Amino acid sequence: MTPSAVLQDIPVLAADIGGTKILVALVRGNKVLTSRLLPTLRDAGPVEWMSALHEVAIQWRGEFDCVGVTVSGQVESGVWKSVNPATLSVGKPFDIAASLSRIGAHFEVLNDAQSAAWGEHIYGAGQGSDLVYLTVSTGLGGGIVCNGKLLQGQRGLAGHFGLVSQNLTASDGGAEPFEDLATGRWIANQALTETGIEHSSKSVFENAREGKAWARRIVSTSALRVAKLCRDISFVIDPPMIVIGGGIGLAEGFVAEIERHLNELIPNHNIDILTSVLREKAGIVGIAAIAAQSHIHQERNMQ
Numbered sequence: 001m002t003p004s005a006v007l008q009d010i011p012v013l014a015a016d017i018g019g020t021k022i023l024v025a026l027v028r029g030n031k032v033l034t035s036r037l038l039p040t041l042r043d044a045g046p047v048e049w050m051s052a053l054h055e056v057a058i059q060w061r062g063e064f065d066c067v068g069v070t071v072s073g074q075v076e077s078g079v080w081k082s083v084n085p086a087t088l089s090v091g092k093p094f095d096i097a098a099s100l101s102r103i104g105a106h107f108e109v110l111n112d113a114q115s116a117a118w119g120e121h122i123y124g125a126g127q128g129s130d131l132v133y134l135t136v137s138t139g140l141g142g143g144i145v146c147n148g149k150l151l152q153g154q155r156g157l158a159g160h161f162g163l164v165s166q167n168l169t170a171s172d173g174g175a176e177p178f179e180d181l182a183t184g185r186w187i188a189n190q191a192l193t194e195t196g197i198e199h200s201s202k203s204v205f206e207n208a209r210e211g212k213a214w215a216r217r218i219v220s221t222s223a224l225r226v227a228k229l230c231r232d233i234s235f236v237i238d239p240p241m242i243v244i245g246g247g248i249g250l251a252e253g254f255v256a257e258i259e260r261h262l263n264e265l266i267p268n269h270n271i272d273i274l275t276s277v278l279r280e281k282a283g284i285v286g287i288a289a290i291a292a293q294s295h296i297h298q299e300r301n302m303q
């Protein structure tokens, strides 16, 4: 039996807590059996977000064998920390493991883009291949699968490409993280600056498709910056592919725009830039696979 066939047997309660939305689902293998989409009430904080998850867990009690939760930010030994509070602030470090233990099932918790990278590796664009995954969303996260293993790093930080400095020569040390200059928040802020009117990033993309010069400029600048990041990643990791997901990454035309810029930055490059196959499910499918695998190990050890 292939590993994925074993994983298909385990129903998992999976949740993805991002800067804009919380997706809670029952997942079996790469199949989402049912799901709930909730807004992330950013000011409410992790206790409230977790109680929303607990409510769903109570409603679905008996329907899952284990739990997988994936979050925006750093997860170190079961403690959740914001790396860039502008993307999502959890306030002081939050013991998410203690909160999840109250559900009463075996659980795993991990950074969202790392989980998505694993999802794409097992079931998505990678299908067993090494890859780098980038989620271009409220912020920008990443995950690295190298030699068939998910790289989590010493403190759960591996793949936080959105946190790299955007300007190494800046006098302040380039403290402003890259993600503050390319993602959903930047696009919306830039649109407000350019037009004086509030626009969501979705509306900026719609205006760009309608040919509005200001919107095309914003989308193109964001894609150019992500293309430069892809170039840098190719020099550091040299992955066979970079898979792009997230609300901005999946917006129509964005990956093509990254490719166009990359072709100008490095003519004749052979970096495959692919759109996420699992799309908005990448995080929950990835964490479900990790939780199911770990549940199988735990059951075997108890026999």
Ligand code: ADP
Residues within 6 Å of the ligand: 017, 018, 019, 020, 021, 022, 136, 137, 138, 139, 183, 184, 185, 200, 201, 202, 203, 205, 246, 247, 248, 251, 252
């Ligand atoms: P999260 O950051 O919570 O994981 P997403 O990956 O959906 O959530 O990213 C949210 C960002 O993507 C927001 O800035 C949102 O406005 C933007 N977004 C979502 N859908 C679209 C779309 N169709 N076109 C452009 N931007 C989008």
